[in-house]
Amino acid sequence: MGTYSQYAWLVPLFPLLGFIIVLAAGRLVQRIGGPINVLLSIASFVVAALIGWERLTPGIENYVWNDWTWLKIGDFNITLGFEINNLNALMLLIVTLVSMLVQLYSIGYMAEDDRKHVFFSYIALFTFSMLGVVMSENLIELYIFWELVGVCSFLLVGFWYEKLEAKKAAQKAFLVTRVGDTGLLAGILLLAWNMPGHALDFNSIFNAINAGDLSSGVITTAAILIFIGAVGKSGQFPLHTWLPDAMEGPTPISALIHAATMVAAGVYLVARSFDLFVASPTAMLTVAIIGGFTAIFAATIGLAQYDIKRILAYSTVSQLGYMMMGLGVSTTFAAGMFHLYTHAFFKALLFLGAGSVIHAVHTQDIREMGGLSKHMKITTWTFAIGTLALSGVPPFAGFWSKDLILLEAYHHQPVLFVVALVAAFFTALYMSRLFFLVFTGKARKPAHPHESPAVMTIPLIILAILSVVAGFVNLPGSEKFSEWLTGVAPEEATSYVPMIASTIVALLGISIGAVFYWRPKFSAENVKKTFLPVFTVLNNKYYIDELYQKTIQVPYDLLAAFIDTFDKYVVQGAVSLIQYIVNFVGNITAKTQNGQLQNYALVLVFGLIILAAVVIWMGGGAEVWAISGK
């Protein structure tokens, strides 16, 4: 009997087709490139939705297809294929849905860009690669798509390459994630080395772990190395620095790649290889601590930024930290993945809303905005929903997923529970600061804002609806989503403590934001002056970039200067010497070539004489003498 999962290869095929068509046709499809890709995304989403619907059947088997032999090395085959299980069926849905909405939005946002067909072809390539990451059946295949995703991120961050910042940000994004990718590659190689039969598909790895074929040292090392890859991609501390800079790219890209999908790939990777992590308590603890620290660390930075996209970027870093912590503290990946799923919607919504605002006022500095609610009704309302969802106010989606993580932390790691609560408070605070500064009060700069066209507001409305309802699939007490995703019923009893605590901190954060920025009872400037040193540190992102500059870039530059000197004087010197000798000899011998034919003939005769002399001296020519002497 045929199943929809059999045709899952169609899902990434549509975006690939879009990429090839738009790339090949180039300027011919400058206008219709976007709509073509949106149509193909819809097709892709429909297939993904059918697969998702089919996966709802209770007791359905995972579908694995890996018959394509990619490389044959002796007896060892590397096969490519895909696997469909509940986890990646969910990811397929998220990626195709958000990608579709973002592409629709981009038609409006990028309308005046001259290179929009290039933009759409890159997005299609990205969607293809991301779906590849999600569907990969083994680690090598995943790594290939993982790198492709990185390339697309590079291309799209640097899309406006005339801007120096965009160019630098693209390089930074590529190089910093590369540090993580090296870790991932090392982890894959370590697993390949130690696995029986060098099998790298997920099922074999999980079986080997359950059968005890891998030593605990190998498991811990491999898990931590893979986690380093996830740290790079998901912008976790200490490799988070590229993500805020990546905001130089077009805003729809920030929404799709740097909020909803690509940066979530790290979280997905950890969830996908979760059995590996569960087998090593050390690795789990590392994941939880790095995640928790990143959550609060990035949230505090978000308090002191003025660029609307940067605030959202730090918020993304912080929320990704939340997801990592959710994976690290619990025994299943349900909490982290649930937050990934809700976050994808409300963070994409917030970024697209921010894009709509930037489109209207042509600035990214929140100090120059204000009073936009009068002009942009739809953007304001949808942005408000996104803000409430991100802050974790019930009954919006973010509340339920955040609550699940808090619940897990409350049961397993009380310290991290407190950290997460504080981070949630900061999240609510910076989001309300952002919202009230941008949408309420008086305009601080004369501008003529206008609501964005329907092609941009429709995705906002759809995402806003999803941000409200997406959480209802997994209400405390009837956690259908967790059960569907992981196959096991959640073991922790529902507790009201984290729920009430998180609601209180969220409302507290929003109220404090309101009294400072909405109905100013206190002046934010006074607070800023009182805590100026703290503010400066936060505004400068804890000087992490400067630290990296001092500790990595400066020694590296010194090393490069040294090697450059060596190259210039030693290597180049040797080359020059050889060149000089050849020139010298050449100059001398060139003098003998004077065009005098008879000179040449003379040299020829001398050569003949020498040759004859040598032959005779060697005893040759005896036959000639023999004849004449007969």
Added chain:
Amino acid sequence: MTINMLTAFLTVSAILFSIGMFGALTKRNMIVLLLSIELMLNAVNLNLVAFSKYGMTPSLHGQMFTLFSIAIAAAEAAVGIAILLAFYRQRVTVNADEMNELREP
């Protein structure tokens, strides 16, 4: 007295060749140069004929070969003199020292 005959032919041929070579290397007049080259060529022809008659395996091959060689030499002389004439029209000289256009500048 076959031995002496071969030696005698070879001696004459060697003398002819040397005279031709001396001319080719020392004379500056292009016409004399061409004549000298013809001389060297004939020395070789003489060698061929001598070996074909008095060599280890006498046969007519050498003589036939010489006929061809003479025919080709005639053609070569015609071409050579044609080039020389063309050159003379251009430069009004037949001095070999002045024919050095093909060197490295």
